[in-house]
Amino acid sequence: MGKTDDVIINKIIKGEVILDTNQVYEYVKNSLKNKEKASVVRIGDGEALTLAQQVVLPWKQVASHGFLRYAGVKVPDFKGRDALALSIKQADIVGVPINMMPNFLPLTVKAFKAHNIDLNKMKLTNACINYFLYNTGKLKSIVIDEKPRVLIIGNKGKELSRVLKRAGANVVGVISPVSGLNDIDRVVRSALKQNFDLALVAAGVPAVIICERIANGKGKVALDIGHVANNIVKSGRF
Numbered sequence: 001m002g003k004t005d006d007v008i009i010n011k012i013i014k015g016e017v018i019l020d021t022n023q024v025y026e027y028v029k030n031s032l033k034n035k036e037k038a039s040v041v042r043i044g045d046g047e048a049l050t051l052a053q054q055v056v057l058p059w060k061q062v063a064s065h066g067f068l069r070y071a072g073v074k075v076p077d078f079k080g081r082d083a084l085a086l087s088i089k090q091a092d093i094v095g096v097p098i099n100m101m102p103n104f105l106p107l108t109v110k111a112f113k114a115h116n117i118d119l120n121k122m123k124l125t126n127a128c129i130n131y132f133l134y135n136t137g138k139l140k141s142i143v144i145d146e147k148p149r150v151l152i153i154g155n156k157g158k159e160l161s162r163v164l165k166r167a168g169a170n171v172v173g174v175i176s177p178v179s180g181l182n183d184i185d186r187v188v189r190s191a192l193k194q195n196f197d198l199a200l201v202a203a204g205v206p207a208v209i210i211c212e213r214i215a216n217g218k219g220k221v222a223l224d225i226g227h228v229a230n231n232i233v234k235s236g237r238f
Helices: 003-014 021-033 045-052 059-063 078-090 105-114 129-135 138-145 157-166 181-192 206-218 228-235
Strands: 038-042 093-096 124-126 149-154 170-175 198-202 221-224
Touching: 003 105, 021 038, 021 129, 021 138, 021 221, 038 129, 038 206, 045 059, 045 078, 045 105, 078 181, 078 206, 093 129, 124 129, 129 138, 129 221, 129 228, 138 198, 149 157, 149 181, 149 206, 157 170, 157 198, 157 228, 170 181, 181 206, 198 206, 198 228, 206 221
Parallel strands: 038 093, 038 221, 093 124, 149 170, 149 198, 198 221
Antiparallel strands: none
């Protein structure tokens, strides 16, 4: 990596360009209050590897990471790769990994560069923002206290809906399952037909694209909550 890459990596690691949990919480809360669109998406190793196909790494090397199929990616998928890159460019807040293992922040920086995604021009947060919001009770505050109409999207949607409803959430719809990158168009079409204020999306790599397209297409708030959905369902409480 070049000198410019090292500079942005150091800024991210030091937190100099990272929105903290409270800043993201306030951004989301104000977006809901003012009825403004907001998408909060997250980049992990799955997203970085998806972006890296054939522009940073040979697609066969990417395909050797078997977990990608579970994350909704059937390698090679160059159409999905490019759609992911476009959505990252158009998202409002992008969570990036702080982890310096090769397939996390280093690969993210290389893949962003290959797709002309300028980290210096983006609102960034920690890729674990979903856990930070959940563990601090701020996600619950957004969902319960702000009283938005909630649309849940993802394979755990029905189970998550039951838990959130018991906690007092106003869940108005569930879209489940999400069958990988090839299912995104159907999911987004379905979402755009529904009346809601906040979409909670737990759908692996496709969640990034779904959140961005819902926010920009519907003018709503969309959060990529990832495995927090599993935690909520497993615990049975919110």
